[in-house]
Amino acid sequence: MIRIENISLSIGQREILKNVSADLHAKSVNIIIGPNGAGKSCLLDSIGGINRNYSGEILWNNVPVNEIKQNKRSTIQAYLTQNIQIQFPIRVRDIISTGRFPFYDYKPNSIDEEIILEAVEMFEINHLLERNYLTLSGGEKQRVQFARIFSQAYNTEASEEKLLILDEPISHLDIHFQFEFLNKLKAFTIKHNLISILVIHELSLAFEFATQLIVLDEGRTILTGKPKDVVRDKLFDSTFKISSTLLEMEGHDFLLIKNSMNN
Amino acid sequence: MKKNSLIILFFLASLLALFLSCVVGAVHLSLAEIFNSISKTLFSGNELNLHENIFINIRFPRALLSFVVGASLAIGGVLMQGLFRNPLIEPGLIGTSSGAALGASFYFLSSNILATVFPYWTLPICAFIGSLLATLSTTGINSSNEKSKSSTTQLLLTGIAVNAICMSLVGILSFFARDPQARSITFWGLGSLASANWKIVTTCTLTLVIGCFMAIKNAKSIDALQLGEKEAFLLGIRIKKLRISIIVTNVILIGIATSFVGVISFLGLIIPHILRGLGILQTKQLVLAAALLGGTVLCLSDIVSRIIIAPTEIPIGIITALLGAPIFIYLIRTKNEFLA
Numbered sequence: 001m002i003r004i005e006n007i008s009l010s011i012g013q014r015e016i017l018k019n020v021s022a023d024l025h026a027k028s029v030n031i032i033i034g035p036n037g038a039g040k041s042c043l044l045d046s047i048g049g050i051n052r053n054y055s056g057e058i059l060w061n062n063v064p065v066n067e068i069k070q071n072k073r074s075t076i077q078a079y080l081t082q083n084i085q086i087q088f089p090i091r092v093r094d095i096i097s098t099g100r101f102p103f104y105d106y107k108p109n110s111i112d113e114e115i116i117l118e119a120v121e122m123f124e125i126n127h128l129l130e131r132n133y134l135t136l137s138g139g140e141k142q143r144v145q146f147a148r149i150f151s152q153a154y155n156t157e158a159s160e161e162k163l164l165i166l167d168e169p170i171s172h173l174d175i176h177f178q179f180e181f182l183n184k185l186k187a188f189t190i191k192h193n194l195i196s197i198l199v200i201h202e203l204s205l206a207f208e209f210a211t212q213l214i215v216l217d218e219g220r221t222i223l224t225g226k227p228k229d230v231v232r233d234k235l236f237d238s239t240f241k242i243s244s245t246l247l248e249m250e251g252h253d254f255l256l257i258k259n260s261m262n263n
Numbered sequence: 264m265k266k267n268s269l270i271i272l273f274f275l276a277s278l279l280a281l282f283l284s285c286v287v288g289a290v291h292l293s294l295a296e297i298f299n300s301i302s303k304t305l306f307s308g309n310e311l312n313l314h315e316n317i318f319i320n321i322r323f324p325r326a327l328l329s330f331v332v333g334a335s336l337a338i339g340g341v342l343m344q345g346l347f348r349n350p351l352i353e354p355g356l357i358g359t360s361s362g363a364a365l366g367a368s369f370y371f372l373s374s375n376i377l378a379t380v381f382p383y384w385t386l387p388i389c390a391f392i393g394s395l396l397a398t399l400s401t402t403g404i405n406s407s408n409e410k411s412k413s414s415t416t417q418l419l420l421t422g423i424a425v426n427a428i429c430m431s432l433v434g435i436l437s438f439f440a441r442d443p444q445a446r447s448i449t450f451w452g453l454g455s456l457a458s459a460n461w462k463i464v465t466t467c468t469l470t471l472v473i474g475c476f477m478a479i480k481n482a483k484s485i486d487a488l489q490l491g492e493k494e495a496f497l498l499g500i501r502i503k504k505l506r507i508s509i510i511v512t513n514v515i516l517i518g519i520a521t522s523f524v525g526v527i528s529f530l531g532l533i534i535p536h537i538l539r540g541l542g543i544l545q546t547k548q549l550v551l552a553a554a555l556l557g558g559t560v561l562c563l564s565d566i567v568s569r570i571i572i573a574p575t576e577i578p579i580g581i582i583t584a585l586l587g588a589p590i591f592i593y594l595i596r597t598k599n600e601f602l603a
Contacts, residue, residue, distance in 0.1 A: 049494060074499030076390045081493055089601040090489055090544055098487050102499040106483070171417075208369050 001025050002065070002163065002195055007046060007056035009039075009219075016042045017054065024212070026161045027190045030197040031206040034216035035240060040199045041082065041167055043216065047197065048079040050166050060163070074102035078152035079165040080145055086133060092144050093129040096120060099151030115154045119135040119147040122184060138172040146181065155192035162187065166198035170205070178202065182209040203240065207231055207255040215239055233254055264545030266543055270273045277330065280562040284326035285318060288567050289574045291319055327461035329565040329579075330558035331467045332524050333454070335516040338471075338478055339558025340531030342516075345485040346509045347419050354517045354531040357510065358397030363428035363521040364452055365392020368436040371447045387463075390522035393429075398514050400505075401425045407429035415506065453578030454525040456565050463523050472481065474516035475554060481508055482547035529584045530557060533591045540599050560587075 002024040009017040016039045024030050032040050045051040049066060053064060057090060058065045068076070078099070086095075096119065102110040108116075120126055123143040128136065146169070153164040166185075170178045186209060189196045200206050206213060206227070213230040215223040215238045223230045228246070230236055237243050247254045286292050292314055302496035311319065333541070339354030355361065370377055370389035377385050405421045437448045487495040492502055525557045534557045535549060543552050564582040571577055 038366045048497065050496070070496070070501070071499040074497060077497075081491070081497070084490055084494060086491075087350065088344070088489055088544070089539055094486065094545055095490070098490060098498060101483060201563055254423055 001002055001061060001161075002047070003057075003059045004047070004060075005057040005059065007054045009042060009046060009051065009054040011042075016219050017046070020042070020216070020219070020221050022212075022214055022221060022224050024037035024195045026193050026195050028195065029186055029189055029209055030195070030212045030214060031210035032197065032199045032214045032216055033201070033203060033206050034222075037068065037218075038216040039219040040216055044165050044167050044197065044199060047163075048077065049073060050079075051253060060089060063160070074152075076160070077163040077165070078149045080149040080167060080169055082167040084141075087135055089132045091129070092125065092131050092133050092136070095133055096129075096148045096151060097149040102152065111156065112151075115151050115156075116147075119150045119154070122150065122188075124148045130173070134223060137246055139174065139177060142169070142172045143177075152194065152196060153188075155194065158193050160193070162192065162194050164194045164196045164198075166196070168199050168201065170200055170202070178205060185209075203242075203244070203257060204255045207253075227255075228253065268549055268554065269543065269547065270548070270552055273552055273559065277555050277559040277562070280559045280566075281326050281330060284329065284562050284566050285322045286571055288322065290314065290317055292322065321462070324461050324464045325398065325565070326562060328459040328466045328467060328524070329456050329562045331471050332520045332527065333530060333553035333561025333564075334558040335467065335471050335474060335520040335529060336474055336531040336561070337534035337553035338474060338550055339513050339517040340533075340557075341535045341546065342478055342485070342509050342513055343482075343531075344535050345488065345546055347415055348446060348491075349419070350536065352419075352532070353528065355521070355526070355528075356426065357418065357513075358401045358425040358429060358523050359394050359514055359517045360526050360528075361426045361433070362397020363390040363394035363518060364433050364448075364526055365372070365397065365429045365436075366390040366522075367451045367525070368433045368440075368448045369393065371444045371451070372436055372440055373526060387519075387522040391518055394518035394522060395514060397425055397429050398510065398518065402510060411473070418506070450578055451525040454527040454580035455576070455578055455585075456524055457576060467520055467523060470519045471548055471554070472517050475511050475550065477508065477512040477515075478550045479547055481505060481512070482550060484508070485546040524590060525578075525580070527580045527583055529563070529580075529587045529591075530561060534560065536591070536593055538595060538599075539601050540594055540596045542601050544601065 004020060004022045006019050006021055007017055008015070010021055020043060032043060034040050039212050042051065046054050049070070052066050094114055097108065100108055100116060104112055120129065123146050125147060128140060128144065133141065136144065149166070153162055155162045170181055173181060182205060185196060188194065210227050212219060212224065213227045215230060215236065222235050222239050223233055231244060231246060243258045245256045245258065247256050284296060296314045297318050299319040300311060303309045303311055303315065306321050336354060342357065344350060344352045367386060367390040368527070370386050377389065384496045400421045402418065406419045435450065437445045440448060484495070484500045487498045487500050488505065496502055534553050538549055538552050538556065543549055564586065565579055567586065568577045568579045570584045
């Protein structure tokens, strides 16, 4: 379990995060939602070890995360950042292999290769392996990055927890692949004993897939909890400046969002 | 498979280039003379005739030096382009070559005094000190910047500034130099392999081997770095350590080679691009292929520089740029999946 305890973070004079707290459990999909500039990416950077200048604590099974050495940490944590920019031509196969870099020195062993193959098949990108990454479409690039990050997050020791962080993973995907990705993420999280935490903007998808929703606004956690409890709270609508309704149909809950600009 | 056969092809080409470089020149040498020369030197110790002497003391070391220097420049290019993730980088860009040029210019102006201090290898020592100082000031200025995190982009920009300072100082020195000295400065800036001897070959081969080893050791980290610095850090790569290691390797390769032969431009820039165009993309394979292709190209360029208006030699840097540039322009205009 990861416990975020009262973390605050300032960059220059600007306060980005203010007393953020949350518990993230294994086998759970934690989705952060919030308006633009709420501090979502900053929170991920703090959890992932990119930004370490926060006050407060982030504990992983009672150990401060930043006490874990980076070479060990890269074997128990995988973090997909936003907007990966690559300058030189590089084969898709070689990009995905980097996901296993933390686990070997010079040559991948057969387990690494099997894991890579499994990730490739999971995202159906076998036909892209020999292609130059730079020539792929945005959606294809994203699927290649999923395969890379899932290879890194792949858990060979199910008794240990691993952490998977994803910053806006589905923003370049069409609706079919968005659903497909989130389904795969959910299954993968449970199968590999992961603590998954991600940022997405699609509120109805966040509602549908989250084990826990974290609503962030102006650096504060406004709401945390089960999706149904979160969206029923008055603060949910006011944070996003929307009006939402829960609709139950055929035993399934849907989050509907009404255009509130015209009223 | 295809990549491996390309590397074998480059290997064969490099042998051919070395052989041609030994045979072709103001005096044509036969295969028998080469063979006799080697067997006499290694085994019998009999006195060499003129042609055999030319081979063992002039042609052969020169051919080897051209190959080793070309290999060093090309590996430097692979490393620095990889570090900066930028296709416009020449390996000398962080002050390594321009510093060497400044050191050499300093030598040409004051050789009478300096030669008494270092009686041996005065010119290369001056050039290498210049190269080292310029590179150190680039990295030093960059890492002394406490306020913002010292980034690779800042390192590059600092390098460009240090380069400009060095080149303008070279300009000042050549302005004050008298005619023969000024000519020496100009020619040094264009490179020459005429000073080749066995000691220089041994030194440069040693640095090439060390540099090659360090490059291959860092190859995986450089591959990871291509995803971005943040992403490489998340893969467990220690960016600062990697950056220092690459810069040290580069100084060993480029700084020392340049100190002996002068500034040879363009080679370190184009070889990595040509290889990428051929589908060699992983750093480890790039390093090996760059060594072979860079060596071959400089060896062939040296032959051209010797025979084009024989017996006068054209500075080799002119050949690499004058022949390399049109070939490069042709290559970047061809449609290719892998050429950036």
